[in-house]
Amino acid sequence: MDNVAVLIPCYNEAKTIKKVVEDFKRELPLGGKIYVYDNNSSDDTAEIAAAAGAIVRHEYQQGKGNVVRRMFREIDAECYILVDGDDTYPADYAGEMIKMVTEKNVDMVVGDRLSSTYYEENKRPFHNFGNSLVKNSINLLFKNDIKDIMTGYRAFSYEFVKTFPVLSKGFEIETEMSIHAVDKNMYVENLVIDYRDRPEGSESKLNTYSDGIKVLLTIIRLFRTYRPLAFFAALALVLFVIAMIFFIPVFVSFLKTGSVAKIPTLVVSGFTVMAAIQSLFSGLILNTINKKNKQDFEFRLQSVTNQRHALEKNKIDFGELNMDL
DSSP states (O other): OEEEEEEEEESSOTTTHHHHHHHHHHHSOTTOEEEEEEOSOSSSHHHHHHHTTOEEEEOOSOSHHHHHHHHHHHOOEEEEEEOOSSSOSOGGGHHHHHHHHHTSOOSEEEEEOTTTTHHHHOOOHHHHHHHHHHHHHHHHHHTOOOSOTTOSOEEEEHHHHHHOOOOOOSTTHHHHHHHHHHHTTOOEEEEEOOOOOOOTTOOOOOOTTHHHHHHHHHHHHHHHHHOHHHHHHHHHHHHHHHHHHHHHHHHHHHHHHSSOSOHHHHHHHHHHHHHHHHHHHHHHHHHHHHHHHHHHHHHHHHHHHHHHHHHHHHHHHHHHHHHHO
């Protein structure tokens, strides 16, 4: 089990990966390791990372979410730092992040770019707008205060990593991490960091429009999954309003004439009300299931904590054995 593991997912980052690895090597405590997971790069990213001293592995399913899934499965560490390989995040903050995880028992440290230099450094206005939209949407829907939802610079506890079910395949992974932490009542702290734009010649892999749509759809999907009562109650309200729009003119006509002139409209409004009722009860049922899942998660969390303690004990025992030898 590593003391600290720096996880760097990479796709065609030959221009910057050497500096990123060297910067984090300088900041890591004794026993820390740097892992670079190459995601089908067509340049020399893997070779350069290995020459710089990183442990290089490969993930052949394309997408950042797939890379993070592989990383979290394969690596055991007391503290994890996840950072992009594009040299936009300074390694100077790694020490503070590690302290927050190991000394304060923080489950996820969020490197907050948006409260610092992001808007000045980032030259892509739609990225700026998208980050603000995602942050405000999630803070509103999930009632949290995470300052930067889309940041690629985070630190995690062992418990977070081993209980986080990675479902996203691409850049939606950051959104999924944030919502999971909030929903499972994990300890989240924001750390304001500096941000610098990519160096000249280095290109972002994030597509402003297609990936932005994926992120918004992920928010809706996770809102439905993690807060089913609110989601389906809102749907029920919309359906009920639509039903009333159809029903009220028919009802007013009935009061005036004593007969129903538009029976098809009345039927449609009736079925729409039934759909609203079904939606509401679906939300109630799923909300009960969701609460049971949270209870099960707490037992799973305790199991993972015990597993971490066992790994730490084995590491100590093995170290003592080496000293005796």
